[in-house]
Amino acid sequence: MGILVYAEHDNSSLKGATLNVITAAKAIGGDITILVAGSGCGAVAEAAAKIDGVAKVLCADNAAYEHQLAENVAALVAEVGKDSSHILVAATTTGKNFMPRVAALLDVEQISEIIAVDSADTFKRPIFAGNAIATVQNSDSTKVITVRATGFDAASAEGGSASIEALDVVKDEGKSSFVGEELAKSDRPELTAASIVISGGRGMQNGENFEMLYKVADKLGAAVGASRAAVDAGFVPNDMQVGQTGKIVAPDLYVAVGISGAIQHLAGMKDSKVIVAINKDEEAPIFQVADYGLVADLFDAVPELEKLI
Amino acid sequence: MKVLVPIKRVVDYNVKVRVKADHSGVDLANVKMAMNPFCEIAVEEAVRLKEKGVVTEIIAVTIGSKAAQEQLRTAMALGADRSILVETDEDAQPLAIAKALKALVEKESPDLVILGKQAIDGDNSQTGQMLAALTGMGQGTFASEVNVADGKVKVTREVDGGLQTVELSLPAVVTTDLRLNEPRYASLPNIMKAKKKPLDVVTPADLGVSFASSTKTLKVEPPAERSAGIKVASVEELVEKLKNEAKVI
Numbered sequence: 001m002g003i004l005v006y007a008e009h010d011n012s013s014l015k016g017a018t019l020n021v022i023t024a025a026k027a028i029g030g031d032i033t034i035l036v037a038g039s040g041c042g043a044v045a046e047a048a049a050k051i052d053g054v055a056k057v058l059c060a061d062n063a064a065y066e067h068q069l070a071e072n073v074a075a076l077v078a079e080v081g082k083d084s085s086h087i088l089v090a091a092t093t094t095g096k097n098f099m100p101r102v103a104a105l106l107d108v109e110q111i112s113e114i115i116a117v118d119s120a121d122t123f124k125r126p127i128f129a130g131n132a133i134a135t136v137q138n139s140d141s142t143k144v145i146t147v148r149a150t151g152f153d154a155a156s157a158e159g160g161s162a163s164i165e166a167l168d169v170v171k172d173e174g175k176s177s178f179v180g181e182e183l184a185k186s187d188r189p190e191l192t193a194a195s196i197v198i199s200g201g202r203g204m205q206n207g208e209n210f211e212m213l214y215k216v217a218d219k220l221g222a223a224v225g226a227s228r229a230a231v232d233a234g235f236v237p238n239d240m241q242v243g244q245t246g247k248i249v250a251p252d253l254y255v256a257v258g259i260s261g262a263i264q265h266l267a268g269m270k271d272s273k274v275i276v277a278i279n280k281d282e283e284a285p286i287f288q289v290a291d292y293g294l295v296a297d298l299f300d301a302v303p304e305l306e307k308l309i
Numbered sequence: 310m311k312v313l314v315p316i317k318r319v320v321d322y323n324v325k326v327r328v329k330a331d332h333s334g335v336d337l338a339n340v341k342m343a344m345n346p347f348c349e350i351a352v353e354e355a356v357r358l359k360e361k362g363v364v365t366e367i368i369a370v371t372i373g374s375k376a377a378q379e380q381l382r383t384a385m386a387l388g389a390d391r392s393i394l395v396e397t398d399e400d401a402q403p404l405a406i407a408k409a410l411k412a413l414v415e416k417e418s419p420d421l422v423i424l425g426k427q428a429i430d431g432d433n434s435q436t437g438q439m440l441a442a443l444t445g446m447g448q449g450t451f452a453s454e455v456n457v458a459d460g461k462v463k464v465t466r467e468v469d470g471g472l473q474t475v476e477l478s479l480p481a482v483v484t485t486d487l488r489l490n491e492p493r494y495a496s497l498p499n500i501m502k503a504k505k506k507p508l509d510v511v512t513p514a515d516l517g518v519s520f521a522s523s524t525k526t527l528k529v530e531p532p533a534e535r536s537a538g539i540k541v542a543s544v545e546e547l548v549e550k551l552k553n554e555a556k557v558i
């Protein structure tokens with residue numbers, strides 16, 4: 001029994017979203033074990049052991065888990081978690097990739113992207129791009145769940161002293177292999193972890209104009225995001241997309257620049273504490289959710305904003 | 310090479326759904342329905358693979374009510390050769406859908422299954438991965454590029470940090486992301502031709518699956534409403550408000 005939380009990491013450091021998942025696990029109740037699977041991931045296991053409220057850390061350190069290939073990770077998690085009351089992971093692209101595979105291997109349903117815990121078997125989750133919130137009750141003996149990080153506060157990364165146990169379980173399914181990756185390198189904070197996000201839409205007109213947003217972002221310590229329209233138009237890469245099918249963010253301040261506010265975009269940012277919209281179309285739907293709206297040409301407003309902050 | 314393309318009939322992506330007053334679900338009466346956008350991308354990718362000569366047959370399949378035949382006809386108008394409806398009026402959940410698809414995979418033996426990464430109604434993002442697990446296939450989810458060669462498929466995936474490329478042995482499951490392709494529109498002659506293409510209807514019992522679910526929806530509520538705030542007249546006023554009123558910068 002107990003709750004198994006799968007750690008999100010890049011083999012060297014633990015990703016912040018794991019801390020939000022721990023808070024969800026605490027709300028469910030039960031001993032919390034964190035599973036770290038990776039290659040050369042000892043430092044991640046040590047960081048996981050320090051999280052407040054964690055009873056035990058299991059570390060599966062093997063080349064088979066280096067790139068988080070779904071087939072291998074799912075086989076491992078299904079074996080380690082089969083007797084757990086709950087298996088939790090952040091609803092990142094890693095968690096969303098392997099977790100349904102775990103559920104199918106255990107022959108249980110998965111509850112995706114929960115935003116609240118009502119009780120150990122009842123959860124709230126958004127459906128229809130967040131236009132409705134469903135309360136669902138699951139009767140499976142092991143509840144397989146992905147957690148939307150923005151729904152939960154981060155647990156304290158310090159204060160715990162869990163034991164670390166090496167796990168000698170190697171699942172190399174041989175169904176897939178890693179070929180390569182192109183990861184965006186940026187000194188700015190990660191979109192999903194930033195306290196301020198400034199996003200550009202189709203109104204930015206091209207990728208070069210995003211430079212204006214980067215300048216504002218660097219002054220504010222903000223991350224830069226984009227609407228689907230801006231990504232589809234090739235202005236910026238896919239990892240910047242905020243929305244129903246992109247990243248879900250809920251920063252203290254979200255600044256939407258040249259974004260009309262399609263429901264799919266709103267689904268990714270409407271839980272932000274303060275929303276600012278800058279758009280020259282005063283009828284743009286984004287103004288219906290903005291705390292502060294400025295009807296202006298972004299090419300005048302953004303440089304001025306940069307000067308004034 | 311044969312490709313299976315599971316699709317779903319959903320509320321059109323332009324519709325903003327409303328929650329029913331008794332909180333039993335969302336109101337779908339008289340709402341425009343359409344093929345899930347990610348499924349359109351899946352159909353398009355299969356058609357492009359056929360146009361390249363990699364694929365010889367495309368089978369579209371859906372699990373749903375009789376009305377879902379409309380989306381199968383659309384898939385055939387776009388280029389699918391034939392289709393299968395697993396007819397049910399139950400609200401099938403991803404695990405049961407994956408089991409039904411597994412039964413069809415065993416019957417049809419496709420080399421590739423291409424499906425959308427999520428349906429925009431339930432927003433679950435589970436079916437492809439579950440099907441891959443149940444059939445023992447490898448998976449390439451959230452695909453932005455797919456290349457089939459020498460009995461393998463190379464899939465470039467949209468991940469949080471950027472892009473990741475994996476290689477899978479066939480048969481395999483691929484789920485589509487937004488940038489994989491831009492779906493075409495069906496031409497009128499193709500819509501007419503699609504009416505004559507074969508559409509088989511089977512029951513869940515034929516496939517030996519049941520759509521009973523272990524997850525019960527207790528209630529469906531509207532989200533917390535965000536009310537519109539104020540309009541500011543200048544950038545100066547905006548910065549002042551953010552500093553002194555909202556205190557976020």
